[in-house]
Amino acid sequence: MESQQNDYHISFFKPTTEIARLNRNIVVILVCIWTLAIFGFQIALKVFEKPTPEPAYLAYEQVWDQVRSGNAAEEDLQVFAQVSLSVLGKNFIDPVYRTALDNGLSWALNNLAGPEKGPLLKEQVTEFEKLRAGIENITDPEYVNAKKELASLSAPLLGLSEMDVRTSLISIELSSSMMDILSQESKEAIPGAMSLYLIHPQSFLTDGRILGFPFHYFYTAIFLLVLFVGLCWLYCVRTDHRNALLGIKD
Amino acid sequence: MKKIFLPLLFVLLPSVLSAATGATELEGSFKLGPSIILITILCLFVLVGIFFRAKDTTDFYAAGRGISRVGSGMAIASNWMSAASFLGMAALMYGTGYHGLSYVVGWTGGYVLLLVLMASQIRKYGKYTAADFIGDRYYSQSLRAVGAIIAILISISYCVGQFGGIGLMFKWVMGIPYGWSVVIGGTVVLAYTLISGMLGVTKNMQIQYVIIIISFLIPLFILTFKFDYFWLLPQIGYGAVVSDIVTGIPLSETQQLVNSLGHEFAMVPAPEYVMPWDPATGQTFYQWIAISFSLMVGTAGLPHVIQRFYVVPKASDARWSVVWGLFFICILYWSAPVYAAFGKVLSANPEVGRLAKDAIVVYTAQLGNVHPLIVGLLAAGGVSAAFSTVSGLLVAGASAFAHDLYVKTINPDASPKKQLMFARMGTILMAAIVTAIALAKLALIAQLVAVAFSLAGCTIFPLFLLGIWWSGSNRQGATAGLIAGGLVSLIALTYFIAGKTGTTLPAHDFISYWLGAWYFGIIGAPLAIITHIIVARLTPETPIEIRKFLIEKVHAQ
Numbered sequence: 001m002e003s004q005q006n007d008y009h010i011s012f013f014k015p016t017t018e019i020a021r022l023n024r025n026i027v028v029i030l031v032c033i034w035t036l037a038i039f040g041f042q043i044a045l046k047v048f049e050k051p052t053p054e055p056a057y058l059a060y061e062q063v064w065d066q067v068r069s070g071n072a073a074e075e076d077l078q079v080f081a082q083v084s085l086s087v088l089g090k091n092f093i094d095p096v097y098r099t100a101l102d103n104g105l106s107w108a109l110n111n112l113a114g115p116e117k118g119p120l121l122k123e124q125v126t127e128f129e130k131l132r133a134g135i136e137n138i139t140d141p142e143y144v145n146a147k148k149e150l151a152s153l154s155a156p157l158l159g160l161s162e163m164d165v166r167t168s169l170i171s172i173e174l175s176s177s178m179m180d181i182l183s184q185e186s187k188e189a190i191p192g193a194m195s196l197y198l199i200h201p202q203s204f205l206t207d208g209r210i211l212g213f214p215f216h217y218f219y220t221a222i223f224l225l226v227l228f229v230g231l232c233w234l235y236c237v238r239t240d241h242r243n244a245l246l247g248i249k250d
Numbered sequence: 251m252k253k254i255f256l257p258l259l260f261v262l263l264p265s266v267l268s269a270a271t272g273a274t275e276l277e278g279s280f281k282l283g284p285s286i287i288l289i290t291i292l293c294l295f296v297l298v299g300i301f302f303r304a305k306d307t308t309d310f311y312a313a314g315r316g317i318s319r320v321g322s323g324m325a326i327a328s329n330w331m332s333a334a335s336f337l338g339m340a341a342l343m344y345g346t347g348y349h350g351l352s353y354v355v356g357w358t359g360g361y362v363l364l365l366v367l368m369a370s371q372i373r374k375y376g377k378y379t380a381a382d383f384i385g386d387r388y389y390s391q392s393l394r395a396v397g398a399i400i401a402i403l404i405s406i407s408y409c410v411g412q413f414g415g416i417g418l419m420f421k422w423v424m425g426i427p428y429g430w431s432v433v434i435g436g437t438v439v440l441a442y443t444l445i446s447g448m449l450g451v452t453k454n455m456q457i458q459y460v461i462i463i464i465s466f467l468i469p470l471f472i473l474t475f476k477f478d479y480f481w482l483l484p485q486i487g488y489g490a491v492v493s494d495i496v497t498g499i500p501l502s503e504t505q506q507l508v509n510s511l512g513h514e515f516a517m518v519p520a521p522e523y524v525m526p527w528d529p530a531t532g533q534t535f536y537q538w539i540a541i542s543f544s545l546m547v548g549t550a551g552l553p554h555v556i557q558r559f560y561v562v563p564k565a566s567d568a569r570w571s572v573v574w575g576l577f578f579i580c581i582l583y584w585s586a587p588v589y590a591a592f593g594k595v596l597s598a599n600p601e602v603g604r605l606a607k608d609a610i611v612v613y614t615a616q617l618g619n620v621h622p623l624i625v626g627l628l629a630a631g632g633v634s635a636a637f638s639t640v641s642g643l644l645v646a647g648a649s650a651f652a653h654d655l656y657v658k659t660i661n662p663d664a665s666p667k668k669q670l671m672f673a674r675m676g677t678i679l680m681a682a683i684v685t686a687i688a689l690a691k692l693a694l695i696a697q698l699v700a701v702a703f704s705l706a707g708c709t710i711f712p713l714f715l716l717g718i719w720w721s722g723s724n725r726q727g728a729t730a731g732l733i734a735g736g737l738v739s740l741i742a743l744t745y746f747i748a749g750k751t752g753t754t755l756p757a758h759d760f761i762s763y764w765l766g767a768w769y770f771g772i773i774g775a776p777l778a779i780i781t782h783i784i785v786a787r788l789t790p791e792t793p794i795e796i797r798k799f800l801i802e803k804v805h806a807q
Contacts, residue, residue, distance in 0.1 A: 008797035010805055012719040020805055027366045034362050038355060039539060045526050046535050054519060089518035090530075091598060092345065138601055139512050163501045165516040172601050200525040212480075212489030214496060214524055220351045221587050222485070225580045228358050232365050232573045239370075240566060 019246060026238050030231050037227055045216055048203035056086040057198035064194075067108070068187055074112060078159040081108040084190075085158075085166040087197045088173050097196070100189035103178040105170075110179035112157040118179075124150055125176040132172075147171040279425040284626025288423055291461060291630045292438070295637070296445055298457055319567055321456055323574020326558055328459035330579055332408070332639035333415025336466065336632045338696030339583070340614075341607035343590035345694075347523035349533035350590065353696055354583050356542040356703075358576065360549025365572040370565035371718045372556055374804045379646075380553035380710055381654035387717040388728045389793060391659050396732060398654035400709045401553040404702045405647035406684055408552075411698035412636040412643070413439075413688035418609050418695075419633045423626075429689055435633075436685040443641040443677060458638040463581055465631025468624055469615040470588050476618060477507055477515055477592070485584040491591040496521045499595065509596045509617040517598035537769065541700065544771030548703025551711030554646045589614045608695050644677050651676030692750055693767070700768035704742070708735030708774030712782055718804065720783075721797040727786025735778030742770035 015021040053061075060083040063076040072080065084105045088098065106125075113121045128150050135143045150171040152162065160167045208215035213222070243249075335357065343350030377383045380401055385394025416439060417432035424431065470484040480487030498519035507515040522530035527538055549555065559568045593614035597605055605613050611632065615625045652673035657664050664672070692698060712731050716723035746767035748755050755761070765773060 008721065008794055008801050010719070010721040010797070010800055017805075030362065030366055034359065038359055038542065042526070042535070042539060049526070054521065056519075086518050088600065089598065090520050090522065091594060091600075092530075144512065165498065165501050165514070165518055168501075168514065168516075169600065197522065197530050200521045200528050200530075202521070202525055206525055209493065210489075211486055213492055216526060217348065217351075217492055217524055218489060220348070220355060222584060224355055225358050225583060228362050229573065229577050229580055231362050232576055235366050236566075236569045236573055239569060243566075 019242070019248070022242055023239075026235060026242075030235055034228075034231060037224060041216075041219060045203065045205055048205060049201035050203060051199045052202040054086070054198045054200070056083045057194060059083055060194050060198070064191065067104075067182075072111075075159075077108045077112050078157075081105050081112070081158045082160065082166060083194070083198075084108070085160075085169050085173065087193060089166060089169050090197055093197070094193075097189055097193035100186040101193055102173050102175050103183055103186040104190055105173055106175050106178040107180070107182040109154055109157060109170075109174065117157075121153065122176055122179055124153065125174045125179070128171060128174075129176060150174070281423055281425065281622070281626065283623050284423045284629050287623070287626045288419075288630040288633055291634055292442065292637070295458065295634070296442065319570040320574050322567065322571035323576075323578055324459040325455035326555075326571055326575030327578035327582075328455035328462065328638050329554065329558060329642055330575070330639075331459070331462055331582055331635050332699065333412045333632060333636035334696045334699035335579075335582055335586070336462065336635035337415050337418070337608050337611050338411065338694060338699065339586040340589040340593065340611045341609075341694055342696050343587050344593045344610045345607045346531045346533050347528065348526045349531055349538060351587070352538045352541040353545065353700070354587070356545025357549065358580060358583055359542065360546035361572055361576040361579070363546055364550040364555070365569060365576075368550055368556070368714060368718060369559050369568045369572050371804050372559045372714070373565045373568040375718070376803075379649060379654055380556055380714075381650055381658075383556075383717070384710075384713055384728070385654075385658065387796065388713070388723075388725045389796065390725045390728075393725065393728060393732070395655060395659045397710070397713070398650040398659075400705070401650040401654070402647045402680070404553060404706050404710075405643045405650070406680060406687070407702035407705060408554075408699055409640055409643050409647075409680070409684040410687045410692075411695040411702075412640045413684050414691065414695050414698060415608065415636045416633055416640070417688060418606065419612070419629045419636075422609060422612055423629055428691070432685060432688050436681055436688070439637055439640050440644075440678065440681040442637060443644045443681075444674065455638060458634055459578060462631050462635050462638070463578070465627045465634075466582060466585055466611075469618070469620045469628055470585055472620050472624065473588070473592050473615070473618045476620075484588050488588040488591050491588075491595065492524055495519075495523050495591065495594055509602075510619045511599075511602060511617065513596075513599040513601065515595060517595055520594070520598075523594055536764075537766065540766065540769035540772040544704045544707050544769040544775070545700060547707035547711045547771055547775045548700075548705070551706035551709070551714060552703070553650070553706070553710060554642055556710075556714070557646065586611075592618060644680055647680045648673045648676035651680075690750075692746075697768045701743070701746075704767070704769060704771035704774065705739050707771030708739050708778055711775055712778040716779065716782055716786075718800075721792055721800055722786050723782065724786045724789060724792045726789035727782040727784075730785035731778040731782030734781040735774045738765065738770055738774035738777060741765060742767055742774075 010016065010020070012024060012027075015024050059079050063072060063079045066072040066076045067080045081104070084101045087093065088101050088105070093101070110118050110122065128146050131143055131146050138144075148171075151167050154170045154174070155162060155164070155167045158170070160170075205216045206214050210218045211222075339350060339353050339357075341350075342353055372383070375383060375387075377386060379398075381394050381397035384397035385391060413432055413436050416435035417428055419431075420426075420435040420438075421428050421431035424434070426434075467484075471481055474481035474484040474487045477491075479490050495517070496519060499516045501514055501516045504515045509515065522528040527533050527535045558571075589611045593605075593610045596602075596614060596617035602617070612625060612629050615628050616622075620628075652669050656672050657669055661668075709732055712735060713728055716727070716731075741761065742765040745755055745758060745761045745765065749758070749762055
């Protein structure tokens with residue numbers, strides 16, 4: 001036996017028998033495909049990615065300087081409030097950023113309401129906050145109506161239609177205690193929040209679509225798993241075939 | 251069996267249906283319908299165990315020998331699909347989007363390594379436990395004992411996540427605080443293990459797989475149908491949901507569909523959910539790679555996974571059972587992201603508040619207005635997934651305690667009665683330790699389970715990989731590799747626990763990032779392998795009997 005001449009030494013990379021050599025070859029091929037498919041693709045995603053802002057971020061960039069300096073026109077305040085709502089509507093926002101954006105939104109709305117409507121609006125926000133603190137269930141009809149009423153009062157001021165998804169967020173994000181002033185802390189936090197939540201690493205690999213999925217998501221969540229099953233199947237078939245050829249029985 | 255189940259069904263069905271309407275709140279009070287479903291399923295498992303009980307010890311150890319490759323694959327899948335798969339993966343994807351897919355890839359890709367590098371060779375080696383292999387291959391009783399201790403630690407770490415899942419589901423079903431849920435759930439699973447742990451395990455695993463997968467899939471068909479996506483194959487149909495999350499869902503396109511809290515099925519654009527390692531998720535490229543790598547090498551080093559290959563009749567069965575097992579596992583893993591994506595949209599309104607991520611599978615079904623009984627079945631499926639894994643892990647841990655530690659290294663003359671007593675004591679002790687750790691709620695379920703994978707990747711995986719494929723691997727190399735892998739594990743876990751207790755250690759941020767508790771395997775496994783090789787080359791070679799055995803038995807055919 002070949003291996004006996006080798007004093008019973010065995011190494012994956014230095015096979016001493018034909019079977020071991022064939023096995024090594026198929027294993028190396030499969031592991032190479034496996035490695036490239038998993039890590040190669042993720043590396044490609046990393047290499048090709050570039051920071052891509054959402055349209056909301058571009059709009060924010062155009063108005064932020066005026067808003068921060070207190071010289072914003074009505075349209076600028078509307079854009080700023082709309083963008084703030086675009087961020088506040090995302091699921092997981094850092095509490096510090098949420099407070100800053102709530103401040104920005106409340107303050108912008110108060111400014112848009114002006115001296116005439118402002119006090120009335122603030123009163124309604126206060127009433128809504130009291131109601132909200134007292135309810136047991138957010139499906140409470142009185143609460144739902146109050147929420148809609150406040151939203152329909154505020155939405156036109158912010159330039160939002162009733163059919164805009166952000167309109168449903170207004171009532172729950174307003175804070176009566178933050179309506180008078182845009183604090184220094186908020187001014188400092190808001191740019192960070194906007195860039196963190198509105199700029200995303202994207203590339204042609206993420207922009208393409210396949211079966212409704214973004215390409216990279218389909219590749220990782222669906223295709224890779226199919227590939228793993230396929231590689232395992234191939235290995236078994238090849239091994240059975242090889243064993244049959246060489247007359248090996250389990 | 252019909253004699254038992256049909257009357258049971260007639261007695262329970264009316265009360266189940268009448269209780270169904272009371273279970274629409276996300277959290278809240280005791281839910282009768284889901285409770286009855288849960289209890290019925292647990293009773294079913296025990297009864298199946300009794301009906302298909304092993305007649306003797308040989309039957310028990312060779313449980314898989316009488317079943318087909320497909321059946322064996324189902325048993326592998328059931329054994330594998332824990333609370334981490336059933337609840338944890340969707341939780342991670344819900345919280346971190348694309349980052350969560352590193353767990354999906356890690357927990358499936360590892361099977362390719364397991365198959366091509368180990369499955370049939372382990373079967374040919376012919377030992378019953380991981381510690382047995384280590385003790386024999388490295389001709390060392392000390393290493394056998396260390397292997398057994400590591401197997402116990404891995405089982406404990408793995409079980410903590412499962413107990414967390416059981417606690418969450420019991421909390422949801424019974425409407426009691428998490429702490430009590432863990433204690434009650436832990437007690438139930440311990441009783442279940444002691445009663446059924448030695449019964450018809452493999453048959454039970456096949457039935458558990460069917461229940462787990464059916465309970466997981468039914469709500470997906472309903473959700474995709476209800477919200478007007480391609481429902482015939484939800485695993486593909488949800489692609490449009492993912493794209494909708496990127497672009498946002500305008501109110502005008504929701505067709506007045508609302509969640510159970512009255513919010514429209516609409517949301518602002520949230521590309522951070524889909525884009526890889528988006529800064530908004532707080533996760534990085536390194537973490538993605540590190541997690542998937544650690545989980546993959548961990549998969550190929552987990553004692554209770556490796557052990558499954560000892561009980562198939564032939565090496566080719568071991569190979570094919572991996573293929574079928576992986577396919578059955580993938581059915582769940584293709585599906586889990588669907589819950590996360592729907593959960594993302596259905597809880598998009600900030601008013602829904604911060605949901606417990608680990609229960610997002612159940613919350614998504616509830617928010618999607620799926621019938622409460624089906625949600626109850628889903629929760630019962632989650633508990634079943636945890637139970638099927640925990641009972642196996644507790645038995646495996648207890649075996650390591652009683653067989654590998656006590657009998658093989660301390661008292662070889664122990665009577666069978668004494669061995670059994672030690673196995674039971676080991677089971678109870680492990681359950682108590684796991685309950686205590688689970689109460690601390692250290693992290694998400696999947697993350698806690700990932701710790702076990704990194705631990706296995708740093709310790710057991712190198713021993714098996716080199717032990718099988720390189721005759722130059724010797725006792726000294728194995729010891730050195732274990733020390734290296736163990737040290738990395740110790741450092742990572744020390745920093746993790748210190749962080750949880752508010753203690754800051756030197757270079758805390760640096761170590762916590764590069765040696766994260768759920769992915770330290772990326773550093774530990776290669777380091778252990780390299781150390782093992784270097785030391786083995788500098789020390790006396792492996793005895794010829796072992797080299798001969800490797801050539802003639804493990805690799806000759």
